[in-house]
Structures are given as structure tokens and as C-alpha cells.
Amino acid sequence: MKKLLIAALSAVLVVCFAVSAFAAGGIIYIITPSTSNPFFGTEQRVGAAKVTALGYTPKCFSHDDDAAKQLELFEAAIADKAIAIICDNAGADASIEAIRKAIDAKIPVFLIDREINESGLALAQIVADNAQGAAAIAEKWVEAMDYAGDYAELLGRESDTNCWVRSQNYHSVINEYPDLKMVAQQTANWDQTEAYSKTEAILQAHPEIKGIICGNDTMACGATQACIDAKRSDIKIIGLDGSDDAAAYVAKGQMVGTALQQIARITEMAIEQADEFIRTGKKPAQEKQLVPCIAITKDNVANLSQFVYTEK
């Protein structure tokens, strides 16, 4: 009888603990690059909303692409007894130390947007399929170019993996057509102002160009504005991201298109997987997960808003 009573009391205590733990939620850190870029702002905005909707408390921070600052934020999360960290990391190698610290402190980490160069640490690495996205929008661009003509390329920051993934996959499509000739290739470091000035210089040196391919939308917007100001709206331009600024140019026919990285969806997926792990202990089926990009052109740009694509 005594044993039965103890077992019953234990069961009640376990249930009470589970209920109070669920009711109390817990803190989930969302750590991203600077939110001055709307892409990363979306990660924090959508992430905080999803975390709150699932009954947890979000805490959002930016590491500003500084690995040391990122490490401090991970340490703060550990001190804060966070129950999960969602992170768009500050470097494929530089972030490993911070993530390892969190794992050692039994805090699961779910990475979004950027991979790290180590498997088995983060429970999930959910990224947009940059390679597929670049190839998809390049296919639209070669059609717009009618498969011929000189063009220029604006690269992102050359130390960034995505810079080369995107460039290689643009060229995997474009190089199939020998009449498309690249006459200039320069880095504009993902930056709009730099893209504007580089485009001005390229237009002066190579007035014959018919197109410009850009590693992201920020540079594509800079290049597009430079072409508009130079009265060269005939130039076919693409970017990659799916930002509202680029979408506005696409809608007006001033850009051929962009490839949407579904970052809102990616962020929600990471939080859903974190929630499932917290509640059930079930890990995501796969650590590395790719989310396809969507080629955005004038035909479907009306479906895009704030990095969310809604078929109408």
C-alpha cells in the first residue's frame, strides 16, 4: 500500500512538473546578423512571433557578423538558461566554438540560413538552396538575354561561401550558351552603394553590355538604380534574396528577377523543430535541410511580400 502511495505521488509530481514546465515555456534565443538588412530583420520578426505563439519567450539579438560578439551572446543564453538557440551564424568555422559551448551546456542549437563546417553539433542546419536558386533565376535571365550578349557580374564578399555558390551556379547555366560573354567581374561586397559605383564604372568601360548578374538583391538594386540613372534601362539584371526592394524593381520591369530565399519559412521550420525537440526529445530526421528558392519574375512578383511567397 505504501509503495502504491509513493508511486501515485511520484506520478502526480511528474505530471505537475511537466505541466508547469510546459506552461512556463522557457526562453528561446534568436541570434542573427544585423537587422538593418531586412532579410535578417525577417528572421527576428518571424522567429519572435512563432516562438511566442508556441508558448515560449523570445529574446532576439544581433551578432553583427562578429564571431566574438556571437560567442558572448551564446554565453548569455547559457547564463539565461535558454532552452534553445536559433542562430544565423557569424561564420562557418568561427561559429563552431560558440555552438559547442551551448551543446556542452545541453542547449540545442538550430541553425538557419548559413551552414557551419561541422556536422553533428547543431540539431538542424536549415538553409535555402542557393545553388538551385541561382540556377533557376539564371535560366530566366538567359531567356531575357535571348541567349546572347556581353554581360558583367557583381560578386558578393569573396570570403563568403555563398558568394561562390551563387556565382558558380549562375555560370553553370550561363556558360552553356557560348554567345553570352562575361566582360567584367568585380566584387561589390554585397553592398548597394558599392554596386552602384561599380556599375557606373562598368557602364563607362563596357557600354556594350546587355546584362548584369548580381550575387544578391542589395547589389542588384544598386546596379539597377545606376542603370536607370544612366538611362540604360535596357540592361537585364538579376539578384538573389527576394527582397521587397528588388521585387519593386521587378514589378516595374527594371529587373528581370530574383530568387526568393524562403527565410520566413526556414525560421519557422527551425522553431517548429526546436519545439518538437523540447516537448518530445525527438530530433529532426536530418541535420542538413535544404529549402528550395523560388524564381521571381514579373509574372509572379505580386505573390511576394516580406520574404513570404503566397500563391494567389
Added chain:
Amino acid sequence: MKAKIFAVIIIIALGAFVANSAKVIDKGTEGQYTGVKAFDASESSGSDWAKISEEITTNAAEINAIDLNALGAGKAIKIHGTVSEFSSKAGGKRKSIIITPENYSGNMIFSVQLGSVYTGTSVRDSQTIKKFGDFTNQTEWSQYAKALNSQLDKDVVTPLAINDSIKGKTITVIGAAVSSGNQVNITPVSIVIE
């Protein structure tokens, strides 16, 4: 005389230095020296092709049996009908046909790409033999999709030498499909022309 001997010694020394200091390694042979083997997408796709082709053929759904607006990144489908159009762009690198299917009353247009350049990753994305996690990175995964497209061009499309004369013929195509607006784009893994 001394100066001549000195000059000869210098030339011999310089020659020996150049011969020993710089070894030019041909592109693509680095692995012989580093032990690191470069990823070869065609090797991987070649060995997988038979299984992938069989899987897509087995899973192919009739066009009336599925929601053609929800094909996702790629779905195996089967279509039977009459070729109503043949087109060739980009100097013959972008050939395609339009099929008017039998027993279909919807408003979708069915286009089959015939290379030699193929767009999209629908064949890769409609198979389960290989997944992203089997590859090191996105670029290899992308190269794998491209290599599968090259494989089907070699095995399925090129031997048929399709040209404008195909218009009006009855055809059955099995392939991986995606949709955009009211168009279904099919990358073929099997073509039978009657």
C-alpha cells in the same frame, strides 16, 4: 676567362634551381599529389541512373490522378497524347515539344524539354535514391542534378533525334514534372513515339 667560367657556373646553378623549385601540376590531377579526389557528379549520376529511371517510371502518376498545381520541386508523371508543337531556341540548345493529352479536360499546357541544355532539378528532386545529406555541399548537390539531366539527354533524348517532323505524332512521356502558372514542364526519363 674567369668571367666566362663564372657565367657558365651561374647559368648551370640557375637552371638547376628552376628545374627543382617549380613543378607545374595539371588541372584535375591535384588529387594524385594531395590524396583528395575531386567530386565527379557524372560518376555518381551514372551509377544511380538506372535505379532513378526505374523509380520515376514506377511512381509516375497519370495526369488526371494528381493536382497539377501542387507538383512541388518535382513529381513523377506520365502523359499520353499528340505532339502539337515543336520549338528550338538558342541555336538548338533549347528544344521542346507541347503535348495535347488524351482524355484531359483541364487548362494546363504540357511542355517536355528536349535539351541539349535542360533547366531545373526536377529529376533529382523527384527521386529518393540520393538525398542532400549524401553530398558535401549545395554545389555538389546542384552538380548532381545537372549530371542527371546530362545522363537522360544521352540515354533518352539524343538517340531519338527529335525534330520538327514529330508534330502530329502520338507520344507517351514519363518524366519529372514541375508546374508554373498554367504550364507543366516535364523532364523526360522515357519517351515512346508511336
